[in-house]
Amino acid sequence: MAKLNINGKVRDIPAEGEMPLLWAIRELAGLTGTKFGCGIAQCGACSVHINGEVMRSCSIPVSSLKPGDRIVTIEGISPNLSNPVQKAWLELDVPQCGYCQSGQIMAATALLKKTPRPTDAQIDAAMTNICRCGTYQRIRQAVHIAAGNAAGAKSAASDSVKI
Amino acid sequence: MNKIIGNTGFNASRRGFLVGSLAGGLSLGFNLPLTAKQAETPEINAWVVVKPDNTCVVRIARTEMGQGTLTGLAQLVAEELECDWKKVATEQIMPGQNLARKRVWGEMGTGGSRGIRTSHDYVRRGGAAARMMLMQAAADQWKAPVAELTVKEGVISHAASRRSTTYGKVAAAAAKLAAPDPKTITLKDPKSWTIAGKPLKRLDTAAKLDGSKIYAIDVKLPGMLIAAIKDSPVFGGKVQSFDDSKLAGRPGFKKVVRVKDTAVAVVADTYYHAKTYLAELPIVWDEGENAATSSATIAALLKEGLESAGPDNGGRKEGDALKAIAESAKRVDAVYSTPFLAHATMEPMNCTARVTADRAEAWVPTQNAESSLASLSEAAGVPLPQCEVFRTDPGGGFGRRGGGQDYVRQAAEIAKQFPGTPVKLIWTREEDQAHDFFRPISMMKGSAGLDANGNVTGLHFRISGQSINAFSNPGNIVGSKDERQLQGLWKEPGDAQLGYTVPHLLTEYMMRNTHVPVGAWRGVNTNQNAIYVECFMEEVAKASGKDSVVFRRELMKNHPKHLAVLNAAAEKGDWGKPLPAGVHRGIAQFMGYGSYSAAVAEVSVSPAGKVRVHRMVLALDCGIAVNPQQIAAQVEGSVAYGLTATLYGECVVEKGRMVNLNFDTYEIMRLAEMPKVETVIVNSGGFWGGVGEPTICVVAPAVLNAVFAATGKPVRSLPLKNNKLA
Numbered sequence: 001m002a003k004l005n006i007n008g009k010v011r012d013i014p015a016e017g018e019m020p021l022l023w024a025i026r027e028l029a030g031l032t033g034t035k036f037g038c039g040i041a042q043c044g045a046c047s048v049h050i051n052g053e054v055m056r057s058c059s060i061p062v063s064s065l066k067p068g069d070r071i072v073t074i075e076g077i078s079p080n081l082s083n084p085v086q087k088a089w090l091e092l093d094v095p096q097c098g099y100c101q102s103g104q105i106m107a108a109t110a111l112l113k114k115t116p117r118p119t120d121a122q123i124d125a126a127m128t129n130i131c132r133c134g135t136y137q138r139i140r141q142a143v144h145i146a147a148g149n150a151a152g153a154k155s156a157a158s159d160s161v162k163i
Numbered sequence: 164m165n166k167i168i169g170n171t172g173f174n175a176s177r178r179g180f181l182v183g184s185l186a187g188g189l190s191l192g193f194n195l196p197l198t199a200k201q202a203e204t205p206e207i208n209a210w211v212v213v214k215p216d217n218t219c220v221v222r223i224a225r226t227e228m229g230q231g232t233l234t235g236l237a238q239l240v241a242e243e244l245e246c247d248w249k250k251v252a253t254e255q256i257m258p259g260q261n262l263a264r265k266r267v268w269g270e271m272g273t274g275g276s277r278g279i280r281t282s283h284d285y286v287r288r289g290g291a292a293a294r295m296m297l298m299q300a301a302a303d304q305w306k307a308p309v310a311e312l313t314v315k316e317g318v319i320s321h322a323a324s325r326r327s328t329t330y331g332k333v334a335a336a337a338a339k340l341a342a343p344d345p346k347t348i349t350l351k352d353p354k355s356w357t358i359a360g361k362p363l364k365r366l367d368t369a370a371k372l373d374g375s376k377i378y379a380i381d382v383k384l385p386g387m388l389i390a391a392i393k394d395s396p397v398f399g400g401k402v403q404s405f406d407d408s409k410l411a412g413r414p415g416f417k418k419v420v421r422v423k424d425t426a427v428a429v430v431a432d433t434y435y436h437a438k439t440y441l442a443e444l445p446i447v448w449d450e451g452e453n454a455a456t457s458s459a460t461i462a463a464l465l466k467e468g469l470e471s472a473g474p475d476n477g478g479r480k481e482g483d484a485l486k487a488i489a490e491s492a493k494r495v496d497a498v499y500s501t502p503f504l505a506h507a508t509m510e511p512m513n514c515t516a517r518v519t520a521d522r523a524e525a526w527v528p529t530q531n532a533e534s535s536l537a538s539l540s541e542a543a544g545v546p547l548p549q550c551e552v553f554r555t556d557p558g559g560g561f562g563r564r565g566g567g568q569d570y571v572r573q574a575a576e577i578a579k580q581f582p583g584t585p586v587k588l589i590w591t592r593e594e595d596q597a598h599d600f601f602r603p604i605s606m607m608k609g610s611a612g613l614d615a616n617g618n619v620t621g622l623h624f625r626i627s628g629q630s631i632n633a634f635s636n637p638g639n640i641v642g643s644k645d646e647r648q649l650q651g652l653w654k655e656p657g658d659a660q661l662g663y664t665v666p667h668l669l670t671e672y673m674m675r676n677t678h679v680p681v682g683a684w685r686g687v688n689t690n691q692n693a694i695y696v697e698c699f700m701e702e703v704a705k706a707s708g709k710d711s712v713v714f715r716r717e718l719m720k721n722h723p724k725h726l727a728v729l730n731a732a733a734e735k736g737d738w739g740k741p742l743p744a745g746v747h748r749g750i751a752q753f754m755g756y757g758s759y760s761a762a763v764a765e766v767s768v769s770p771a772g773k774v775r776v777h778r779m780v781l782a783l784d785c786g787i788a789v790n791p792q793q794i795a796a797q798v799e800g801s802v803a804y805g806l807t808a809t810l811y812g813e814c815v816v817e818k819g820r821m822v823n824l825n826f827d828t829y830e831i832m833r834l835a836e837m838p839k840v841e842t843v844i845v846n847s848g849g850f851w852g853g854v855g856e857p858t859i860c861v862v863a864p865a866v867l868n869a870v871f872a873a874t875g876k877p878v879r880s881l882p883l884k885n886n887k888l889a
């Protein structure tokens with residue numbers, strides 16, 4: 001049994017110590033917004049915040065967490081899509097299939113907390129999650145929009161024309 | 164905000180619904196038959212349901228897997244319906260419903276970029292017929308001639324009597340009317356569209372931003388068990404034995420199940436337990452006759468095909484290309500190769516099944532729900548009418564979740580052993596990479612002749628490789644001919660026509676099949692064939708001494724649509740204009756899925772040989788563009804998927820099995836390497852081409868041609884990471 005603080009609520013989770021946090025969140029806490037993609041800390045679909053840091057929950061055993069550790073999942077980002085990252089994602093229709101997007105949003109919100117106005121290079125370094133649908137261009141643009149960086153957003157914008 | 168109405172057989176979280184302004188309304192419970200829904204809300208016809216609050220529910224039969232077809236199809240119906248776009252909701256049709264109503268919704272399979280291009284006519288007719296019935300109902304009520312009525316955004320007006328009403332108010336009466344005679348339905352000219360053709364926002368974004376969207380992997384059912392599976396690592400191998408003695412009594416452990424002859428599944432209370440126990444389970448495999456096969460033995464097989472005197476399996480013979488090339492002033496010869504590739508959808512294969520003696524149900528991320536239903540029925544041994552598939556939007560498809568339905572069969576086989584208990588089967592990423600229907604491997608030997616002026620006298624393309632039809636649809640092979648493997652080299656216009664005319668042309672397909680299962684991979688055979696044609700043509704252009712675009716244009720005079728997209732890409736891509744030092748351009752054009760594509764890539768190669776793609780301009784002519792913003796998204800996505808394949812993609816075979824089993828060895832391109840993508844939609848009108856797939860095939864050759872320009876050496880084998888460029 002583990003005591004985990006998920007989205008501000010401390011819960012008793014009947015997890016064995018070796019159980020990765022991802023499965024404790026999905027299968028025992030019943031929060032399925034956090035996704036499984038690879039299980040080896042490669043894809044970032046399982047990203048959550050632990051004490052404000054973005055972490056890949058598939059590779060964190062529950063035993064390594066203390067009851068005081070604050071875990072935030074995609075469900076805890078905002079109650080009503082009001083986080084600037086969610087707003088920017090909505091504005092640009094970033095998601096395609098959407099499966100990777102919980103992780104992308106967790107990575108972006110963690111980035112902006114530390115670096116409120118990231119450069120393209122900082123976005124490159126922080127946004128390392130895989131998206132097989134290939135939404136990367138819109139992710140870059142949306143991060144700039146969420147950061148209030150209009151010039152960055154413009155230079156990243158998909159320049160599409162209809163003739 | 165628009166609403167997506169779930170009909171996925173479980174009470175999805177209400178949260179997703181409450182986000183929108185249309186909270187409330189339908190909450191579709193388990194197995195609610197369509198007739199019960201009809202009582203709640205009048206169905207005008209199969210495609211349109213209008214609720215008293217004026218919400219227009221558009222039924223969607225095709226799979227939304229990220230490509231935007233749900234929004235595009237809803238736009239087409241809404242356009243003819245003349246309803247208020249802000250009040251459009253969508254509802255997914257399930258295959259059992261389709262079957263029960265004699266396939267009133269037509270084909271549900273979503274592949275080959277067909278979602279819109281093969282259903283636009285009947286879905287628009289559905290919308291138009293519903294509009295006519297709603298207006299007739301108002302006319303009947305007012306005893307006015309229907310011709311005097313007008314409608315705008317779901318409000319019907321009669322100017323003469325100054326009356327107006329809404330769709331919601333007349334829906335119940337309209338539902339009772341007979342459908343109009345199809346001959347009386349006229350569809351709008353796309354030029355007058357106000358909803359379709361516009362860059363509208365997707366209808367399905369909100370639930371993808373807060374974790375509330377339910378994918379099949381997230382399905383929760385009362386009493387559900389979870390299974391993890393391992394199929395024979397060597398394709399064609401069998402389970403000899405397994406030893407489950409150490410698993411009894413472990414927390415949550417239920418049972419080890421043999422799945423057919425080839426796989427073993429562990430069933431437990433959680434996936435964590437199931438996959439942990441499976442990893443510990445000693446399994447002895449009978450590896451069968453393929454255990455010695457490797458990438459090297461497969462390459463030897465394909466090379467034999469390149470040289471073989473044996474009969475071909477399809478192609479074109481126009482004039483005498485071999486003679487023309489032999490007699491030419493200058494000839495160019497090259498051999499190209501492309502590897503097996505996995506789809507690597509973000510959501511791994513999974514399926515939840517519940518089977519009893521007389522009922523089978525499955526929750527499936529599928530691109531072909533009717534195939535899922537048939538597979539479920541067969542594997543569960545339950546007649547079709549007693550089966551239903553609750554389809555969920557897949558977390559990526561790319562062709563993986565179409566015809567094969569291997570994971571549905573497995574889930575049904577496992578669930579059969581737990582009658583009445585739902586069992587969710589989830590594949591590990593390793594299983595997903597080991598047991599895909601891979602993009603087929605092939606090689607191409609190209610020869611070209613040039614006269615003294617650098618004009619092409621003859622072209623010969625011989626492709627040796629595996630056939631998708633031979634693996635999955637042998638019935639499509641006519642005699643010994645399998646033209647599908649020559650997609651993009653066809654003579655016939657309209658689908659995947661070669662865009663060049665040369666005096667003498669010979670194309671040949673030499674079928675060389677391996678033991679590896681193959682299937683459709685976004686863009687299918689246009690991917691390999693565009694590399695073969697467009698990279699080889701670049702070599703010929705170089706040998707002719709002409710500019711790449713000028714050289715191509717000369718051969719494209721008979722192909723004005725191909726030429727127009729080439730020109731559009733060249734123009735927007737600044738072809739011929741100066742570039743920063745160290746940056747080089749490459750261009751390519753090709754046709755597939757009824758659409759024309761071209762790309763210009765700007766690339767640099769570092770002194771250490773590292774390739775960096777800076778910018779890509781893609782031009783697409785899909786005829787009629789239903790949603791330009793979604794088309795741009797598909798083009799951007801195709802660049803990412805195509806670049807991953809170009810830079811890194813390769814599935815190596817050793818000892819009969821796949822060895823690139825997770826993203827550490829099957830590398831996927833990340834955001835940092837994504838170039839700036841610009842999309843030119845050449846909206847020529849007059850035809851309906853595909854969107855999801857056509858542009859992917861020009862990505863690799865445009866980049867490879869730019870690398871050729873940078874290094875002076877053509878790249879002839881994929882992926883780029885295996886080539887020493889420094």
Ligand code: FES
Nearest residue numbers: 037038039044058
């Ligand atoms: S599932 Fe954790 S990084 Fe992929």
Ligand code: FES
Nearest residue numbers: 097098131132133
């Ligand atoms: S949106 Fe589909 S994987 Fe990212």
